[in-house]
Amino acid sequence: SAVISQKPSRDICQRGTSLTIQCQVDSQVTMMFWYRQQPGQSLTLIATANQGSEATYESGFVIDKFPISRPNLTFSTLTVSNMSPEDSSIYLCSALWRKEGTEAFFGQGTRLTVV
């Protein structure tokens, strides 16, 4: 199976600061996604990271708060901006190799705590 690496794996950040999470895939992929998973809950899609263009955000998520980059087919970043304790969560990167429905692989996640 494919390898998706995220870093950092965890961080503790001060409120008002920003954190950028990196996601590296070991092969070229069609689509990349960013999810948030709050403790004890399911995964919520934040946005689809589009290569060479602006990300597509889901309802409730905006670019100013969660800017995303995807400069090529194997790499993406998610920034959590102006953090508050409510942003404490696990952030997960996912990659899909074909658009027409195939399994998506996940990174191990980034556990963020905002104090």
Place this chain on the structure above:
Amino acid sequence: GESVGLHLPTLSVQEGDNSIINCAYSNSASDYFIWYKQESGKGPQFIIDIRSNMDKRQGQRVTVLLNKTVKHLSLQIAATQPGDSAVYFCAENTDKLIFGTGTRLQVFP
């Protein structure tokens, strides 16, 4: 809006028994579904998938059933083992993955 949800938040089974985890979806246009397993501290791991032109698909110790009439999915795990303890999610895949609520499976000896 669209949603994918689960009936049971926690399922406790005895080792060796069969487990059944259920999931309901609301988008009748969905044509592809995936079950994921998530262990503590890890990302979701693919288990099995099924397309809407199928009613059943079997893997190693796992079977997924799809009932399009009532928009219901189930994951059956045969001879459940302690290593099966995890949270299980169904997900609906169109051009993005939408996850259900999740069910925690606890296996006791």
